[in-house]
Amino acid sequence: MKIAVFIPDGCPLSMQIYANQIMQHLSANHGVEFQRFKRNEPIPSEGIDLYWDPRCGGGIAPYRLLKNVQKPIIATVHGLALYSLRLEDQFFSGKQKMKGLYYRWRYKLEWKWLKSNIKKVITVSEYSRQEVIKHLHFNRSDVHAIWNGYDAQTFFPKKQPSGQRYFLNITTYQKKKNFEGLLKAYQKLPEDTRPDLVAVVKPYTKNPQIKGLNLITHKLPFEEIVTLYQNALALVFPSFHEGFGLPIIEAMACGVPVITSNVTSCKEVAGDAALLVNPREINEIADAMLKISEDEQLRNNFIQKGKERVQLFSWEKTAEEHYTVFRSLV
Numbered sequence: 001m002k003i004a005v006f007i008p009d010g011c012p013l014s015m016q017i018y019a020n021q022i023m024q025h026l027s028a029n030h031g032v033e034f035q036r037f038k039r040n041e042p043i044p045s046e047g048i049d050l051y052w053d054p055r056c057g058g059g060i061a062p063y064r065l066l067k068n069v070q071k072p073i074i075a076t077v078h079g080l081a082l083y084s085l086r087l088e089d090q091f092f093s094g095k096q097k098m099k100g101l102y103y104r105w106r107y108k109l110e111w112k113w114l115k116s117n118i119k120k121v122i123t124v125s126e127y128s129r130q131e132v133i134k135h136l137h138f139n140r141s142d143v144h145a146i147w148n149g150y151d152a153q154t155f156f157p158k159k160q161p162s163g164q165r166y167f168l169n170i171t172t173y174q175k176k177k178n179f180e181g182l183l184k185a186y187q188k189l190p191e192d193t194r195p196d197l198v199a200v201v202k203p204y205t206k207n208p209q210i211k212g213l214n215l216i217t218h219k220l221p222f223e224e225i226v227t228l229y230q231n232a233l234a235l236v237f238p239s240f241h242e243g244f245g246l247p248i249i250e251a252m253a254c255g256v257p258v259i260t261s262n263v264t265s266c267k268e269v270a271g272d273a274a275l276l277v278n279p280r281e282i283n284e285i286a287d288a289m290l291k292i293s294e295d296e297q298l299r300n301n302f303i304q305k306g307k308e309r310v311q312l313f314s315w316e317k318t319a320e321e322h323y324t325v326f327r328s329l330v
Contacts, residue, residue, distance in 0.1 A: 079243020
């Protein structure tokens, strides 16, 4: 089997990791051959069995020039917030909302234009699968939910976490990530006794003067991010929308309790192994942070549940499920 994979320059790192993990496992275990290509490069054709666009996030349609290929196309959708989330929950300004409306219209047209060529859609959660069926109108049998995995060799508990424990938030600065809501919730905690909040958020240019807030807005080496997970008191991840929510399982794998949203894919990925909150209720987020910081038994309970929950996720399992979908078209 030979698959042409579209990975352009500027493809988000998380999607590159996802695609690389699938390709590595299927090359090693099934002898699948992958040929990458970018924009402005000739689309491979010799010996190709199918085409895969693994980076359709936020509503983006597959590479439009794939319309001209003669073999089946598979697209991976990482979420459709552009269609399923209110514009005011995605964009900060009126100008951004207008752009959002334009892209919502444009990408819908591109999906419709390519639809007859797209034989299968892979999504990273059942929630995203339902988004695709509802908003893009694919047949249910052609849309396959396959959870992401995590690297167990990288994300694992530290035997003795060092230093002062802190709340941790790791995110990209987008309105749907609800970072401002997290800051409001944090400020409701008693200032003299609350743990610090370490927030790895980029791009972020504001400088809020909040006691205990440690903002990290530059790119960190991967090893430092893992260390931040391992030493955290809890991950706080109250997004309005996620297609999957990779930090949830990364934190659980590091032996860290998780506070996350009770909506979209967050509750699906977390199951009963996280403290779930309504991300629109600031007091609810604050109460959860207070509980997790004061109740050691509660923390230990979620740590244990998280360790068990994370066993459901692995790149090997994810890759094998992709292989089944790929094989169905060859």
